[in-house]
Every structure is written in structure tokens, then in C-alpha cells.
Amino acid sequence: MSAPIFNSHAVWAIYRFEMARFMRTAVQSVLTPVLTTSLYFVVFGSAIGSRMTTIDGVAYGAFIVPGLIMLSLFTEGLSNASFGIYVQKFTGTIYELLSAPISAWEMVLAFVGAAVTKSIILGVLILATASLFVPLQILHPLWMAAFLGLTAITFCLFGFILGVWAKGWEQLSLIPFLIVTPLTFLGGAFYSIDMLPPFWRTVTLFNPIVYLISGFRWSFYGTADVAVGNSLAMIFVFLCVCLAGVGWIFKTGYRLKN
Amino acid sequence: MSPIIAITNLTKTYASGLAALKNVSLSINRGEIFALLGPNGAGKTTLIGIVCGIVNPSSGTVLADGHDVVRDYRNARYKIGLVPQELTTDAFETVWATVKLSRGLFGRAPDEAYLEQVLRDLSLWDKRHDKIMTLSGGMKRRVMIAKALSHAPDILFLDEPTAGVDVELRRDMWAMVRALRDKGVTIILTTHYIEEAEDMADRVGVINKGELILVEDKAVLMAKLGQKQLTLQLAQPLSVVPSELAEWKLALKPGGHELEYSFDAKAEHGGVAALLKRMTEIGLVFTDLRTQQSSLEDIFVSLVSAKGQGQS
Known part of the structure; x- marks a missing residue:
């Protein structure tokens, strides 16, 4: 045979x-990020946001929803995918x-597919939670789904690479919490980069996260910090880089095989 | 009949420069139990790792049932099961979940009846809903075997299968290994328990410092290399070995009641008969005799130490 x-x-x-692992640890996997994001809505959306004016014609509480979903997608996508292979x-x-008898790409399809599923479930849950706090509108639902899916795939691939690279638990949390989270906070998750002085706006454009959040926000409200085409192009660049990274790992056996 | 595993000029040099395998060639026959012996660091696990796809070879080829383990890895691995040395399990998973995962990984459709039989054979059926972390070391070892058998492999690698296992479980495992062989499964085992190889193996390979020192049918090996000892219980004690028996280089045991004759089982045809005849001629009476053959362990130790001295 x-x-x-x-x-x-x-x-x-x-x-x-x-x-099955995800479902078994549902409290940690689902409830924690949803609760954390809800707290953002309460603090930034309701408490502070009620004292702020609109941004690009969008109420502040609603404005931060795409950024918060992206923040969750980045960190949870990285964590889920990296944990799966690292453990x-x-x-x-x-x-x-x-x-x-499984090929490298079958392995990636399985691990990253599961991590993407988890990330999208979380994204949808956070979106549903947000709708309880703020009035939401999604002008371009198909584009929203496309941005959500492509970003989840990209960051889960990145997470897979991280899981292979990490030699310890500390390294595993290094990228999500010391690099991705600060870049997300500084990448327009809570504000429009047009609100920054010209110099800092230019500097911020070197932050790749800006393009992802901007594109995703455009799908909700039709306003963006950068052109939507640039956002899409940036996601595809990330995706290609991550695919190339995974390909290289399996070709060389980097930190997997002796 | 073509060998089920054909290893040709296999070498492995790690990035550290350590040459773990040096030009190893080996054929494993279909349906046999092959024991690979060697001291720690000899290269046994590296060899198994390469065949199973866990370690990349530096050069050489390995065919598993005719399939190259690198170029046609999918078909090669499809036929192989591995029980690794370490007890590496998904601690938080149940026995049933981890065995199901293993079967799926090796490309087999779910078959609960087959998995139930595997678990029953290994006395794990009652533990199927238990998390692996709650099992004893011996039970975890059984789980490792169940995982390896979950896809009904034609070739089974057992890397130190009975390390740290109690006597009862060890005997159970030996019985299981024999039963698998009877079903046509080829078994390659590494072990530190020489008696395990002596008891079970059809052929024995000895590896040391990355080199395959010998591969031999176990019975032939023991006949060729085994030292035998003949001990004669004397009717009357002696103070010295009679000069008429000098050519046999006998040893007189303390007390003078026993004479011991050590001889090579292969080279000394007729030595025992000639000795007994000569003793009768000189009137030396013995009341009892016993022979003892050196074990595989003695052979293994002498081979490895001889090789070590040869290299030093």
C-alpha cells in the first residue's frame, strides 16, 4: 500500500x-482576550472616548474597534501558531x-489553519463584543473579511516561524509583546496618524502595522491613513516573506532537524 | 529476498564536527528482529533518526522497503513506526486522543476497532480516557508503543524500549515484540540490556564510535566468538596441575578440587575430548563436570574494548 x-x-x-486544545483552554484562549478588549472599550471608548471629538467623522469608541481587533489578531495569531509548534x-x-509521512506544507496548513481559525473566531467575538458598546458600521464587509483573513494567515505564519525559532518560553513571548504590541499601539490603533506632527507621521509610515490597521479600518468606515492599495500590497509582502521563511525552515531543517 | 532496509555508506557529521556515523552500510532482512548494540554515544540513535526522518544524513542512502527515505520520504515513512528512547508524550492529552492523532499523522483513516485492539494488547484500554500525565512510567512507555503501532507499520524501531521498565512489563514487551514479528513486522531494537538482544534477536549488529563493527546472526556470532569454560570436579584434590596436562593450560581452583579449562568454541575442536582421554590415561578421576558459554554481553564488551584499544 x-x-x-x-x-x-x-x-x-x-x-x-x-x-481541541483551544477548546479545552477556552477560558484562557477566548475569554481572556475578549475580556481584555472589552476593558479597552470601557476605558478608551466609553470613559475617555465620550470626552473626545470624532475622528474622520467616526465616534472615538467606534474608531478604535478595527485597531483593537487587529491588535488581538496580531498577538493571538502569533501566540497560537507559535505555541502549537513550540510545545x-x-x-x-x-x-x-x-x-x-507528511510534507512541510501539509504541516503548515494544519498548524497555521488551526491558528487562523482560532484568530478569526476571536476577531469575530471581539467584533460582536464591540457592537455591545459602540455603534458599528461595516461599509465593505467583503474587504473586511479579506483583510481579517489575510492578516490572520500572515501573522499565524509568522507565529509558526517564531515557534520554530524560539529556544525558550521567554523568546516565545518576546516578539508579540515587545515588538508587535508597541508597534500596534504606535501604528494608529487608537488614533489617526494624520493627528501626528508631520515629522512623526513620516516616521510612523515606516511602521508596517500602520498599513494593516489603516486598510482594515477603511473596510469599516471608508477612511484610511494610507491608500488601501498600499495596505493590500503590504499584507501580500508580509505574506510572501513569511511563506519564504517557512519554506527556508523546512528546506534547511532550521531548529527542527539536526 | 530484498532487504526491507538497505543502508549504504551512511555518514553523519553534526555541525559541531562530531562524526556520529562513519560510512555505515547495513541490510535488515524482512521479518527479522535485529538488535543494534553499542555503548552510549555509539551512533545508534543517530542511525535510527536518519532512517525515520528525524536527522538529516550527511551522505549515503537509506532505502525502506525500496523507498529512499529522503527523496521518497512519504512512502518510506508510511511503513515505519518509531518508539523513541525518551518518554515524550502530550502530557495533557488522553491516551485515546494521542493514539488517534498518531494514526492520522501516518495517513491512515480512522479505525477505532484497530486502535481498541492495540490498546487492549498493551493493557491500556482501561486507561484510554486518562490523561497521559497521570500514568506511571511503564504505562507511558506502553502509550509510546501504542502510538508507534497505531498505523500498523511494517517496520518498527524500538530505541531502548525497556529502559527503566520493571521486569514484568519488560517480559510483556518481549512477548509483544515476538508476536509482532510473527505477524511479519520487522523489528529493529537498540538496547543496553544485552540479555534482551540475546533472548530475542535473530541478528545482532554492534556499533561503536560511529562504525559498524560487525553484523552477524546471533547464534553464529555466539558460536564464533563465544568462549566456553569446562569445569571438572575432581575426586581427589590436587596441589598442582599435572605436567601431562600442561598443553591445555588448565587453571586449578583454590582448594584443589576443581580444574577449569577455557577454550574457544570454534577453534578448539577436539580439545575437550583429548583432555578427558588424557586425564583417564594418567588416572585423574573427576566426579562431575559442567560447561559455561560466554554471554552476548561478554562478546559485546570484548568487541567494543578491542576496538577501543585498536584505535588508541
Whole structure:
């Protein structure tokens, strides 16, 4: 009996296994990010936002919704995808993945697919939570779904690379919390970069997160800090870089195989 | 019949410069139990790692049932099961979930009846809903075996399968290994328990410092290399070995009641008979005799130490 050309059983087994872990730790995986984001709405949207004027004609509480969803998508996407592969390295169970008749891309499809599913579930939950606090409108729902999906895939691929790269738990949390979160805060999650002085606005344009948040916000309210085409192009650049990174990892066996 | 595993000129040099395998060639016959012996750091686990896809070879080829483990890894790995040395398990998962995952990973459709049989055979069925972290070390070892068997492999690698396992479980595992062999599964095991290899293996390979020192049928190996000892219980004690028996280089045990004759099982055809005849001629009476053959462990130790001396 020959091995199948596409090992669908393996992809499905990994996907189901990862999703079962997600469901088993639902309080930590789902409730915590939803609660944290709700607190942002309460503090920035209701308490502080009620004293602020609108931005680009959008109430402040509603203005920050896309940025908060993106923040959650970035950090949770990175964490979920990196944890899935890192824990296999940490416990040593990765031997089974490496010795199984599964291709690199099937493995990525399973792990990243599960992480993307988790991230999108979270994004939708946060969106639903936001609708309880602020009046929402989504002008371009298909584009919103596209931005949500592409960003989730990109950051989950990034998370997979992070999980392979990390040698310890500390390194695992280094990128999400020391790099991505500050870049998101400084990337227009809570304000329009047009509110910045010209010099700092120019500097901020070097922050890649700006393009992701701006595009996503455009899908809600039709206003953007940068051209939507630039946002899409930036997402595709990230996606290609991450795909190339994953390809290189499996070609060289970097931190997976001796 | 073509070998089920064919390893040709396999070398592995790690980034640190350590040469773990040096031009190793080895064929494993279909349906046999092959024991790979060697001291710590000899290269056993690296060899298994390469065949199973966990370690990249530096050069050389490995065919598993005719499939190159690098170029045609999918078909090669499809046939292989591995029980690694370390107890690496998903501690928070149940036995059933982890075994199901393993079967899926190896491209098999779900088959609950088969998995139930595997778990029953390993006395794990009653523990199927338990989290692995709650199991004893011996039970975790059984889970590792169940995972490896979950896709019904044709080739099973057991890397130190009974390390840290109690005697009862060890015997259970030996029985299980024999049963698998009877079903046609080829088994390659590494072990520190020489008696395990002596008891179970059809052929034995000895590896040391990355080199395969020998591969031999176990019985032939023991016949070729085994030292035998003949001990004769004398009717009357002696103070010295009679000069008429000098050519046999006998040792007189303290007290003078026992004579010991050490001989090579292969080279000394006729030595025992000639000795007994000569003793009768000179009137030396013995009341009892016993022979003892050196174990595989003795052979292994002598091979490894001889190789070590040769290199030093």
C-alpha cells in the first residue's frame, strides 16, 4: 500500500488536535482576550472616548474597534501558531511529526489553519463584543473579511516561524509583546496618524502595522491613513516573506532537524 | 529476498564536527528482529533518526522497503513506526486522543476497532480516557508503543524500549515484540540490556564510535566468538596441575578440587575430548563436570574494548 499524495488524514488530525486544545483552554484562549478588549472599550471608548471629538467623522469608541481587533489578531495569531509548534519541540513530541509521512506544507496548513481559525473566531467575538458598546458600521464587509483573513494567515505564519525559532518560553513571548504590541499601539490603533506632527507621521509610515490597521479600518468606515492599495500590497509582502521563511525552515531543517 | 532496509555508506557529521556515523552500510532482512548494540554515544540513535526522518544524513542512502527515505520520504515513512528512547508524550492529552492523532499523522483513516485492539494488547484500554500525565512510567512507555503501532507499520524501531521498565512489563514487551514479528513486522531494537538482544534477536549488529563493527546472526556470532569454560570436579584434590596436562593450560581452583579449562568454541575442536582421554590415561578421576558459554554481553564488551584499544 502506497502513501497518499496528499496526507489529508494527517492535516485533519493535527487541525482537530490543535482545535481541541483551544477548546479545552477556552477560558484562557477566548475569554481572556475578549475580556481584555472589552476593558479597552470601557476605558478608551466609553470613559475617555465620550470626552473626545470624532475622528474622520467616526465616534472615538467606534474608531478604535478595527485597531483593537487587529491588535488581538496580531498577538493571538502569533501566540497560537507559535505555541502549537513550540510545545511539540519543548515536550519532544515533534519526533512524531518529523517521522510522519507528511510534507512541510501539509504541516503548515494544519498548524497555521488551526491558528487562523482560532484568530478569526476571536476577531469575530471581539467584533460582536464591540457592537455591545459602540455603534458599528461595516461599509465593505467583503474587504473586511479579506483583510481579517489575510492578516490572520500572515501573522499565524509568522507565529509558526517564531515557534520554530524560539529556544525558550521567554523568546516565545518576546516578539508579540515587545515588538508587535508597541508597534500596534504606535501604528494608529487608537488614533489617526494624520493627528501626528508631520515629522512623526513620516516616521510612523515606516511602521508596517500602520498599513494593516489603516486598510482594515477603511473596510469599516471608508477612511484610511494610507491608500488601501498600499495596505493590500503590504499584507501580500508580509505574506510572501513569511511563506519564504517557512519554506527556508523546512528546506534547511532550521531548529527542527539536526 | 530484498532487504526491507538497505543502508549504504551512511555518514553523519553534526555541525559541531562530531562524526556520529562513519560510512555505515547495513541490510535488515524482512521479518527479522535485529538488535543494534553499542555503548552510549555509539551512533545508534543517530542511525535510527536518519532512517525515520528525524536527522538529516550527511551522505549515503537509506532505502525502506525500496523507498529512499529522503527523496521518497512519504512512502518510506508510511511503513515505519518509531518508539523513541525518551518518554515524550502530550502530557495533557488522553491516551485515546494521542493514539488517534498518531494514526492520522501516518495517513491512515480512522479505525477505532484497530486502535481498541492495540490498546487492549498493551493493557491500556482501561486507561484510554486518562490523561497521559497521570500514568506511571511503564504505562507511558506502553502509550509510546501504542502510538508507534497505531498505523500498523511494517517496520518498527524500538530505541531502548525497556529502559527503566520493571521486569514484568519488560517480559510483556518481549512477548509483544515476538508476536509482532510473527505477524511479519520487522523489528529493529537498540538496547543496553544485552540479555534482551540475546533472548530475542535473530541478528545482532554492534556499533561503536560511529562504525559498524560487525553484523552477524546471533547464534553464529555466539558460536564464533563465544568462549566456553569446562569445569571438572575432581575426586581427589590436587596441589598442582599435572605436567601431562600442561598443553591445555588448565587453571586449578583454590582448594584443589576443581580444574577449569577455557577454550574457544570454534577453534578448539577436539580439545575437550583429548583432555578427558588424557586425564583417564594418567588416572585423574573427576566426579562431575559442567560447561559455561560466554554471554552476548561478554562478546559485546570484548568487541567494543578491542576496538577501543585498536584505535588508541
